Amino acid sequence: MGVIKEGRVTGVVPSREAFAVHYPGYPCSISRAVDTLGGLQGLLKARSLQSNRLELHFRPEDPYSHPAFGDLRPCNHLLLKISKNKSANRQIAGLSDSLGLQSGNISDDTTHVSESGSSTKEVEAQMPDDDLTNLCADIVARVPEAYHFDGMVDYQHVIAVHANVAHKKKRSWLEMEDPHSEKDCLMDIGEDDVMMLVPPLFAPKDVPENIVLRPSVTLTSKKNEEAVTQPDLEIPKRINWEEYIPKGSDQWESQMAVYKLFDERPIWIKHALNERLLDKGYNVGGHMLRRLLSRVAYYFSSGPFLRFWIKKGYDPRKVPDSRIYQRIDFRVHPSLRSYCDANTANQATQRWEDICAFRVFPFKCQTSFQLFELADDYIQQQIRKPPSQKTCTCGTGWFSYVVLDNLRHRIAIRFLSTYPKPGAEHLLKEAAENFEKSKRRLSKDSVMLNEEEHQEMDPEAIGNEDVQEPNIVEDEEENDEEELFGSFPSSEAGGDAEKIQNAETSDEEYQIFEQDSEGNLSDEYD
Known part of the structure; x- marks a missing residue:
């Protein structure tokens, strides 16, 4: 691009594209960060998947390490390369100093050195800071996408790294306690005989959500009778x-x-x-x-x-x-x-x-x-x-x-x-x-x-038997019809x-x- 002057730089935006990863931590080195993301092969695999999710294993050497998931989101960023170069004026000033040293007399060598040194300080004092160093900015690539790790890390089942060493120490301690014990006892279990069945993920979700639990269906009838009817929830009001x-x-x-x-x-x-x-x-x-x-x-x-x-x-x-x-x-x-x-x-x-x-x-x-x-x-x-x-x-x-x-x-x-x-x-x-x-x-x-x-x-009509008699007959006929219609299957x-x-x-x-x-x-x- 060029030198940054007054906070501005001109140039052409390249067509090359890259993607960014918002790493949720402070890795000791870039190579370690790449290893936790699955290496270069893991990054290429994540880019080719339709889910567009990037897995981050904080302990890549542990096969039981559960990952944190990063979601791919669109963005509009640029990847800049900032470099700092020494000014040409400063190089000329250094060259004039060397010439001043060579032009002095041999007998007055010390005197000329001191004078040339003072002149150098005067030149540096007169030059502004922008002339001493130049900041250059280069746009390496456009960044249209970035991975964000907004969720929580899954529960981890940590296996002791030094389990083999501890097992050997325990075996030595048992031999010291009972030197006549058999070597092939039940305590002597090899690593191949241990079976670890850890699920791929402990939690199905990495973002907290509010849930509404339904009441238990095992409540007694007495509790149902004593339960007070809850009022309807208030509906939302109109917003401006x-x-x-x-x-x-x-x-x-x-x-x-x-x-x-x-x-x-x-x-x-x-x-x-x-x-x-x-x-x-x-x-x-x-x-x-x-x-x-x-x-x-x-x-x-x-x-x-x-x-x-x-x-x-x-x-x-x-x-x-x-x-x-x-x-x-x-x-x-x-x-x-x-x-x-x-x-x-x-x-x-x-x-x-x-x-x-x-x-x-x-x-x-x-x-x-x-x-x-x-x-x-x-x-x-x-x-x-x-x-x-x-x-x-x-x-x-x-x-x-x-x-x-x-x-x-x-x-x-x-x-x-x-x-x-x-x-x-x-x-x-x-x-x-x-x-x-x-x-x-x-x-x-x-x-x-x-x-x-x-x-x-x-x-008052309830007590009138003359009026109720035909109604009773009609009710009986209706009940018979209901039993008849109720016997038909309804698919x-x-x-x-x-x-x-x-x-x-x-x-x-x-x-x-x-x-x-x-x-x-x-x-x-x-």
Whole structure:
């Protein structure tokens, strides 16, 4: 490059590239540091791996040494070579000194030496420091990537280096204690007979994380009776994100577009929200979309709104009208999953709007929907009826299990009717039969609910035997019908019914929300 003048240097940046390692320690030498990183072969191997993780063994000579892992991150750095050269003026001054020594008389040799020495000091005093030495800077290479060791080192199982020496000393001590003891005793164990089984890693993670432990399922019934119901966790409040984003920037426009979508409706599924942004001309990546959402929304890690993005300040557990945004799943029958496996690479080609309108058969074996988005008149009519429950439960939300079971069968009919290949006719017929049965159960459940409400409104009618007689007969007939319908097998709803009923009575009924926790969010639930 050249000499540094006034803190500046000019030159051409070379095209050669290198990578940096932020070494988490103070090695005694560069060669020792390279050895702890696996040597040159280990560095080349790490560069060729897809994981881009560099292993650092602080004791490379120990085969049981567990490594610390360094992650590769992009950067924009330069590798400089700084050198210091003596100034040409200083060399000239030294040359003049030698000439002054030679020009003096032989008799007055001492006098001339002293005078020339004083003149040298005067020349050095007149020259500035920059003229004495020159700093030169050369850019050796560009550094676009660097390894960072931000995690913790794994637990170490240290083997004594001098174990063999200690074993020999112990053997000599035993021979001195009992010189008549046999040499081939049980204490004489060779190194080859010792087997050390140490796992590759003791800890699966090198970064601490916050975890929420579920309550123990072995609690006694007495403790369950005495347990006090914990209040719902407080939902996050709205933040003033306008103060942190420059107005008029691309990020501002994208953030405002996401904010306006939550003004349209308070709860969104990620697929629908991403498609709406694309239709508006905002092509936002997955990581950036998550940042935009975390500023204006949050999500639950369990319950009927699982992994749905909810507007900050809005609590769907306290608003009965939020039932139309609840979650419902559609699972492809095992006999049809080969179709989904064959179209795994084409999942991104399907529009979310077409799937919710039942125009195409989904390519995923399990898909989560919002009831609000399903384009079916029967489903929309059912979810807009007054809720049968006064509270929002973790298992079924604002709906009863009978209602959700009925809606699942309706969704199965609509999707099976769009299956593009033969082989789903018997499944469609079975789904239609199960749907009719669920409709009858739903109607009976509604009649019983209306009777209970009527009895609460008119308690004097409870003692009237003339009015109660026909009701008793009807109840007996309904019980007979329930036993009859209950004897029919239901291949689709049996497993889900047992899970939801167990969830309603289990100790795992708790609500918890998470805000922008990287690494815990699965694409399956987005």
